[in-house]
Amino acid sequence: MLRVRLHGRGGQGTKTAGSIISLAATLEGYHAQDSPMYGPERRGAPVASFVRISRDQVNERGYITSPDVVVLFDRSLASSKAVDPLAGLRKAGVLVANEGPEGTEGSVVRIDASSRARRLVGRDNVSAAMAAATCRALGISRVENVLSAVETELREVGLADQDVQKNLALAEECYSLVPALGVRDQDSPEAEHALAEVRYAPHYVSTSLIMSTGNSPQKKTGGWRTSRPVIDYSKCTNCMVCFVYCPDSAIHLDADGAPRIDYDNCKGCMICLTECPIRAVSEEAP
Amino acid sequence: MQADQTAFRTMKDTPAREYLVSGSPLCPGCGGEIALKLALKAMGERTIVAFVPSCFGLLTLYPYSSMKNSTLFTPFACGPAAAQGIVDGINIRVEKGEIKDPRSKVLVLTGDGAAYDIGLQSTSGAIHRRLDFYYLCYDNEAYGNTGFQFSSATPFASATSTTHATESTPGNPLRKKDLFEVWRAHRPPYVATVAVSRPVDLLRKFEKASKIRGPKLFIALGVCPTGWGSEPRETVRVDRLAVETGIWPLKEAVGGRVVHTYVPRRRAPVEEYLKKQKRFQHLFSPKENRGAVQAIQNAVDSYWEGVSE
Ligand SMILES: Cc1ncc(C[n+]2csc(CCOP(=O)(O)OP(=O)(O)O)c2C)c(N)n1
Ligand code: SF4
Ligand code: SF4
Ligand code: SF4
Ligand SMILES: [Mg+2]
Numbered sequence: 001m002l003r004v005r006l007h008g009r010g011g012q013g014t015k016t017a018g019s020i021i022s023l024a025a026t027l028e029g030y031h032a033q034d035s036p037m038y039g040p041e042r043r044g045a046p047v048a049s050f051v052r053i054s055r056d057q058v059n060e061r062g063y064i065t066s067p068d069v070v071v072l073f074d075r076s077l078a079s080s081k082a083v084d085p086l087a088g089l090r091k092a093g094v095l096v097a098n099e100g101p102e103g104t105e106g107s108v109v110r111i112d113a114s115s116r117a118r119r120l121v122g123r124d125n126v127s128a129a130m131a132a133a134t135c136r137a138l139g140i141s142r143v144e145n146v147l148s149a150v151e152t153e154l155r156e157v158g159l160a161d162q163d164v165q166k167n168l169a170l171a172e173e174c175y176s177l178v179p180a181l182g183v184r185d186q187d188s189p190e191a192e193h194a195l196a197e198v199r200y201a202p203h204y205v206s207t208s209l210i211m212s213t214g215n216s217p218q219k220k221t222g223g224w225r226t227s228r229p230v231i232d233y234s235k236c237t238n239c240m241v242c243f244v245y246c247p248d249s250a251i252h253l254d255a256d257g258a259p260r261i262d263y264d265n266c267k268g269c270m271i272c273l274t275e276c277p278i279r280a281v282s283e284e285a286p
Numbered sequence: 287m288q289a290d291q292t293a294f295r296t297m298k299d300t301p302a303r304e305y306l307v308s309g310s311p312l313c314p315g316c317g318g319e320i321a322l323k324l325a326l327k328a329m330g331e332r333t334i335v336a337f338v339p340s341c342f343g344l345l346t347l348y349p350y351s352s353m354k355n356s357t358l359f360t361p362f363a364c365g366p367a368a369a370q371g372i373v374d375g376i377n378i379r380v381e382k383g384e385i386k387d388p389r390s391k392v393l394v395l396t397g398d399g400a401a402y403d404i405g406l407q408s409t410s411g412a413i414h415r416r417l418d419f420y421y422l423c424y425d426n427e428a429y430g431n432t433g434f435q436f437s438s439a440t441p442f443a444s445a446t447s448t449t450h451a452t453e454s455t456p457g458n459p460l461r462k463k464d465l466f467e468v469w470r471a472h473r474p475p476y477v478a479t480v481a482v483s484r485p486v487d488l489l490r491k492f493e494k495a496s497k498i499r500g501p502k503l504f505i506a507l508g509v510c511p512t513g514w515g516s517e518p519r520e521t522v523r524v525d526r527l528a529v530e531t532g533i534w535p536l537k538e539a540v541g542g543r544v545v546h547t548y549v550p551r552r553r554a555p556v557e558e559y560l561k562k563q564k565r566f567q568h569l570f571s572p573k574e575n576r577g578a579v580q581a582i583q584n585a586v587d588s589y590w591e592g593v594s595e
Contacts, residue, residue, distance in 0.1 A: 010313075011512075042313035043512055158450050162572060210346050214354035216309030224314060244297055244485050245522050247312070247319040249304040265308035269315035270519035 004051040007085040008073030011043040013127025018049035020131035023149035024141035044224035132171035139180040225268030235280035242272035294489040310352040315518025317509030318424030328492035336368040340397035365394040366412035398439035413472040424508035434513035438463040451568035474501040478538035483526035515564020527559040
């Protein structure tokens with residue numbers, strides 16, 4: 001069985017890419033299964049999805065902890081301790097990464113899918129690109145089946161005709177750029193993890209009561225940010241507009257009434273930049 | 287007269303204290319989140335929030351809570367019934383002399399799916415019983431948390447994951463339900479619409495409602511970058527366009543009499559609002575669907591023709 005784990009950020013097409021890979025494999029006659037990580041996290045937040053491909057029926061379920069292949073949609077996730085995308089990657093496992101400079105070294109495939117998507121599709125959604133590159137690297141599907149899977153899955157998520165066409169061109173290009181590495185699949189089952197025993201508990205213990213209020217700043221959603229708002233205090237008039245509109249209460253007023261951004265939790269929506277009446281907020285790298 | 291008594295004259299009067307804190311699991315640029323943040327500022331510390339499955343249901347997700355208030359999570363249809371339970375529970379303990387009257391406010395917080403569809407019957411019951419509570423619906427015009435399926439709040443021609451735009455149907459073929467009027471028909475003492483691009487109007491409405499006993503009901507436009515396909519950074523702009531085009535009227539009804547609290551002087555054409563959102567993209571490309579756009583404009587124009595105050 002081949003186990004593929006995809007890591008990206010909400011909005012990049014991580015889940016759709018999983019479905020494309022799985023459908024492309026099915027069209028070649030394999031058994032395949034794909035599922036996204038279930039979680040409430042949103043656009044920009046780290047997400048993952050999983051694909052299993054086998055000649056036999058796939059009976060294994062759940063998250064993949066020791067993948068043969070990791071597909072990385074966003075290089076900024078590589079350094080994230082919380083995500084740790086390479087965790088459990090098997091020896092001689094393959095990494096397909098969305099980053100430049102492009103090329104293949106050993107079992108690492110780099111493809112600048114984001115730049116290619118921006119050029120061909122007009123936006124940074126790399127589901128078709130990364131799925132096509134992965135299918136090619138793994139040697140699991142011919143190009144016509146990959147394209148047919150791209151078309152089916154993108155229509156499924158409601159993409160308009162012209163955008164489907166652009167994504168097909170993107171997928172074909174990315175497929176042709178990557179060599180077939182032909183990954184050997186593994187018959188051994190995934191390492192079993194002991195199940196924790198859950199004892200019966202009365203409702204006041206077993207119900208998830210949250211006894212502490214207002215503690216979510218500990219979650220540090222600053223990692224979702226793809227750009228950073230920076231206030232130029234030589235211009236700022238303390239007008240409070242950014243403070244009123246920040247959806248995440250990530251701007252507070254200091255003792256002098258000046259706005260201060262909490263970068264640990266600012267999600268980078270850039271509403272403060274758009275709404276600042278005198279353009280005192282600029283956009284910088286996250 | 288009312289205006290003279292308000293604590294909110296300009297944006298500068300927005301209370302500094304936050305009750306909605308950072309680190310929430312909501313999308314960057316969520317418009318409804320701004321509405322809730324401002325509403326809680328106006329309502330203050332002693333607010334108990336009862337909420338239901340929805341995007342905002344995630345504001346408490348074990349072991350984290352993004353609100354400083356006490357909260358109770360209840361099934362989808364039951365927000366107002368839960369509010370009744372909270373109010374009754376407090377009253378009984380006060381009557382028994384177990385506690386002093388905490389003078390708390392109870393807020394039911396739901397999306398449009400609960401407010402317009404699934405929870406409408408329990409809301410109807412609570413308004414009819416004249417329960418002393420607040421209801422805030424942040425209206426993102428679809429079932430957002432489960433992948434943006436259409437609800438009865440979805441506007442005409444909007445694409446959702448269950449009303450795709452095809453050659454023969456331009457997205458949702460149905461009109462948006464008028465929840466303001468449905469609620470008003472129950473004769474609540476206070477019902478209002480709000481939008482975050484007019485924060486002072488929003489704060490004043492919650493302030494005004496706080497002086498009234500009984501059901502106090504609010505519908506906030508909840509600009510939803512994820513479901514609407516708008517830019518997160520443009521959330522407040524999109525909200526402002528909804529108001530300035532006249533698509534989202536700002537009004538209140540005290541004791542049943544409807545007054546518009548802001549009347550856009552020269553209404554912007556609806557295109558300016560629609561074009562900012564992918565859910566309406568099919569109305570403009572590959573070719574313009576003039577008929578559908580005109581129908582949206584006509585509906586807005588005929589609404590405002592009927593407005594006298
Ligand atoms: C009785 C019931 N039906 C369906 C669901 C699944 N569900 C959870 S959130 C949600 C969407 C709610 O939509 P809305 O009220 O508009 O809030 P939004 O997600 O848009 O914020 C649904 C359908 C549920 N939890 N309970
Ligand atoms: S970008 Fe600005 S408005 Fe958005 S979360 Fe950060 S501080 Fe708040
Ligand atoms: S909106 Fe601009 S000028 Fe106003 S307080 Fe924020 S940064 Fe300063
Ligand atoms: S889906 Fe829409 S309403 Fe829900 S959290 Fe995201 S932006 Fe807000
Ligand atoms: Mg909704």
